[in-house]
Amino acid sequence: MEMEITKFNIDAPRWDQSTFVGRLKHFFNITDPRTALVSEQELDSAKQLVDSCRAGSVPPGTSTEQLHYAKKLYDSAFHPDTGDKMNLIGRMSFQVPGGMAITGCMLQFYRTVPAVVFWQWVNQSFNALVNYTNRNAASPITLTQIGVAYVTATSTALATAVGLNLYTKKAPPLVARWVPFAAVAAANCVNIPMMRQQEILNGIAVTDENDNKLGHSKKAAIKGISQVVISRIAMAAPGMILLPILMQRLESFAFMKKIRFLHAPLQVMLAGGFLLFMVPVACSLFPQRCSMSVSSLEPELRESIVNQYGDNIRYVYFNKGL
Template sequence: MEANLSGFNIDAPRWDQCTFLGRVKHFFNITDPRTVFVSEQELDLAKVLVEKSRMGVVPPGTQLEQLLYAKKLYDSAFHPDTGEKMNVIGRMSFQVPGGMIITGFMLQFYRTMPAVIFWQWVNQSFNALVNYTNRNAAFPTSLRQMALSYFTATTTAVATAVGMNMWTKKAPPLVGRWVPFAAVAAANCVNIPMMRQQELIQGICVKDRNQNELGRSQRAAAVGITQVVISRITMAAPGMILLPVIMERLEKLHLMKKVKMLHAPLQVLLSGCFLLFMVPVACGLFPQECELPVSYLEPELQDTIKAKYGEHVPYVYFNKGL
């Protein structure tokens, strides 16, 4: 077993990343919320084991299951570019416990203006930390950029929520319950591009199939960021669209009318159920390693690639981020 493990490629995906199901399985593994509760010491030991495996030095007695679990912990807690341990709240594995609390309370307390403003602010603060934690390390984000992104996204979310709340006052109650989702979707369209604006300005590194760098492309950056925005909105959509319908019906039941204090905890719990499945599904919508035809890139970059490789490089590849 040890001889076999010494040549084991720990960075090779366990599931086919060219298929949607394979990507979902991959993200189910690394966004597992249980990894949030793993001790710092165990995470550090997992990192050591992963790094040793990469060097081809597997400790005697190590089993395949131990290596796979160590890689799961490593992927969930350490930044893929820098190898640094990420803060707990910003990890994708914290999306379920963190997101369920915020989403549940946003959906519960949507009637009063102070509550709307407070919970939209909390949600955007959470999103800003997640975006910063999972940022592309090749593009350092300045404090000014982070502050501007945070302020713009929060203002957009609050303005959307407040404006739609006023607009839907005479609408059916269910319509008012959908206001938080509209605010979240609008804020995502602002927050993510703002936080990753350097990629749009400078372009993102594109490579050939053999990982040879070919140049930087702003068009590729725009594609990657658009996919991330779609994924984040999809992540929130089922819970924030279907849960209000469910709660609208449940609150008409005699038991629910008697125990109103249980409404908020129930929404939090149901939000968690939605997110448990939607986080990996949304992350798996698009391949992590994007593929673009050379013909889609900027004309000058196309010319550079064709001058060097001719027609032998029909596609370029890049990491879209999360």
């Protein structure tokens, strides 16, 4: 056991991250909503164990399972770039409890404009915090830029939701139920790029396969952010598209008409069921450590890499964020 522990690489992925199944196992692990209930003390202890393992000084008697669990807690609560503890609401492990409550309420209270405005505002506030928490920390963002991103995304969501709500007054009831998803998708296309605008404006740090920094690339930033937008929309899509169909069917039954006060809690629970699977699935669509061919980079950066390394480096790598 001692030999096994001393050779243990705490940062090596437990599952192959080049495959979808490997990434899915990884994200099921770190988005586990139960980790959101772990105490601050236990999280700090996990970080201490991870840091000790990196330094090659694992406490005697530590098992590989303890190291795997410590890394699970570390990945769920600490930022991959900075190692700083992330706020609870912004962690991916909080996406199920936080997202299920907001999604369920958005889908239930869609009929009146005040309800639409309130729940879209709550959702965008939640999304803004999640996007800021999971940004690429190598690209700092000012409070002014955060404010502009938040206001722009919230305005987009509200304009989409209220506008479509009014437009679908004469449409079939199911169409009106899909308005919240349209608003969420539109806002994601604005919120994430705006919150991470520094990466687009100044580029994102790219490295070789051994993590040696090669420069900054705007094209890499655009690729990474685009993948995050797609992932976030995919995360919400099944629940927000299929759940309205299910609820419309259920609400046609006589027993459901007698328990209208339970419709909202039911939607919240069903939304949680969708998110429990869709959060890790959506996070797994693209590798966390994104790659890009040198030939696709900006001419200046491409020339710099070729002049320095010749044809030895064909791909660059970067953290796309979540």
